[in-house]
Amino acid sequence: MRMACYIRVSTDRQADDGCSLEMQRATLEKYLSIMNLVSDRDQVSWYCDDGYSAKSIAGRPSFLRLLKDIREGTIDALAIWDLSRLTRSIWDLRDILNLLAENEVELYCMNDDVHTETASERFSMNVRMLSYQFEREKVSERTNAVLIDLVKNKKRYVAGGKIAYGFRRTREKELVIDEERARYVREMFRLARHGMSLEQITLALNTLQSERYFQVENVRCMLKNRKYSGHYLFKGVEYDDIIPPIVTDEEQQEALDNLNHHSQKSDNYIFAGLVKCQCGTPMTNGLAWGSHYPRRYYYYHCRECNKYFSQIKLDKYFRSYRFPEGGDAFFDRIQTMLTGRQKAIRDRLRRLDEKYASGYVQEKEYLMLREVLESRSREAAEDQESLGCLNKKYADMDILEKKRYVHEKIKMITVDPVGKKVLSVEEREPLDPAESPVGKIGKG
Ligand SMILES: [Zn+2]
Structure with missing residues (x-):
């Protein structure tokens, strides 16, 4: 058969x-x-x-x-x-x-x-x-009815599974703020409001805490998650009195606005979002095609005056621009922490090797732990590398590095698109690490 x-x-x-x-x-x-x-x-x-x-x-x-x-x-x-x-x-x-x-x-x-x-x-x-x-139908009906009653009348958070980072569930199944983690959530929103890109925020988060490794996508979702401003969507109804907010509505909105601003920028526009026409209009990205190298001409366009300012010209201007020194304290601190983390990982690897050599750890366990530690070490090295570009000179940077650097240092560039001149440059206030709600902690 x-x-x-x-x-x-x-x-x-x-x-x-x-x-x-x-x-x-x-x-x-x-x-x-x-x-x-x-x-x-x-x-x-x-x-x-x-x-x-x-x-x-x-x-x-x-x-x-x-x-x-x-x-x-x-x-x-x-x-x-x-x-x-x-x-x-x-x-x-x-x-x-x-x-x-x-x-x-x-x-x-x-x-x-x-x-x-x-x-x-x-x-x-x-x-x-x-x-x-x-x-099957009965069970799902019954479950729904119970859940809706819990949310509506008992003001309780009911979603099962994983809880958003920064919260924890009490024995009574209430969702409360997990202060230890919530400060990193606040820090994340603060950095977004300061105009940092998702990549920069992710890097900062992974440096400030080592309990969880964040991906850029996690951070994007977290910034959008309305639970952080205390809103709970359940079966199509939004409840505002069930979850305690970690940030205010305004803070979340500001962070999201900045994020959108970042995502609208294409990687090839170093000064995207920073250039303003002398008439007061923010200039938008534009692209023209030429017949000769480099073929693509990036420029910034004023809709009001219908005038253009080329990226090449701005780039030349900033090659000889004296960027403000310092203001990188935040990044210096991150750099120190990354170095510390690398050292900690190396120490742990060494101790693991010793334990294995003396027979305290089984081979299977050893190989698994070693792989985890090595991948962490690689991640830390990558972070360090992407941070390293901030110490380069502007003229030596590639486009992405320039973009990151300029956005870190400069708040606004006002140009005269008729006379083809840069009129003024407004620098960004340095991000003060002392202002950080995370304060001076930094786990290696
Ligand atoms: Zn204009």
């Missing part, structure tokens, strides 16, 4: 009560041999879907392959763990059972202990499926 076995675990692993693919497979194998259904393991072909819901068939690759093989007549029998593995929809089940019958495939269902040889068994399976479906 050519036996097919289908196993599946859903995306919601809790619903599966811990029946992993491995466990399903082992149990089914035992079942097949006890029932004497196959004499040879080679007759069994496995179809496994890892992390798929049973709500629909489409999108479950192995299940679709199984259906195809049934249609093509390469299977005599199908064994499953329980019916819910196959489908939770009575309509889909009807089609599947018809397909099995048409192709004379027997169904063996281990946990529900049915197989489809007789009409009455088929009927009882239909009933069982109906109850599965009904139960």
Whole structure:
């Protein structure tokens, strides 16, 4: 007999009560041999879907392959763990059972202990499926009603799973501010409000705290997360009195405005967002195509006067510009911390080697820890490198470095697009590290 076995675990692993693919497979194998259904393991072909819901068939690759093989007549029998593995929809089940019958495939269902040889068994399976479906709908209805009541009347935060960084859940399941982490959240918003780019903020966060490694995308999502200003969206309704705010609405708005301002800038525009026309209008990025090298001409455009100022001219101007010294205290501090972190990682690597050499650590554990530490060390080295460009001279920088540097130092450049002259440069106030809510802490 050519036996097919289908196993599946859903995306919601809790619903599966811990029946992993491995466990399903082992149990089914035992079942097949006890029932004497196959004499040879080679007759069994496995179809496994890892992390798929049973709500629909489409999108479950192995299940679709199984259906195809049934249609093509390469299977005599199908064994499953329980019916819910196959489908939770009575309509889909009807089609599947018809397909099995048409192709004379027997169904063996281990946990529900049915197989489809007789009409009455088929009927009882239909009933069982109906109850599965009904139960599923009932459960989700009931859960919704309870949750909505909790939020609406008991003013409680109910979303499960991971909690936004900066908060923690109390025993009473309330969401409260985790002060230890919240100060990094405040720092993140503060830096964004000071016009730092996502990359700079990410770098700063990873330097100030070492508990979690932030990616640029995490920081972007966090800045947008309205929970930080105390808003909680649940089932389409926004509640303002459930979550304590870590920053104010205004602070978040200002941070987001700055972020948008940054993202509108293309990497090729060193002075994007900084150039103002003498008429008072902020100038926007423009691009012209020429027939000779460099072919692309970047310029800044005043819509009011319909005049242009080329990037080449501005770049020349800043080659001989005396940038304000200092004001990099913040970055100096980050640099020191990064060096400290590198050293700490090296120390830990050395201690790990010693422990391994003296037999305190198993090889598997050792290799795993070593890999973690090495990847941290690489990350720190990359951070250090991207920070290093801030010590270069403007003229030696590439476009991205220039852009980062200029935006760090300069607040506004006013130009005369008719006389083709730079009229004035307004420098940015240095970011004072003492102002930081994180203060002087810095974990190596
Ligand atoms: Zn103008």
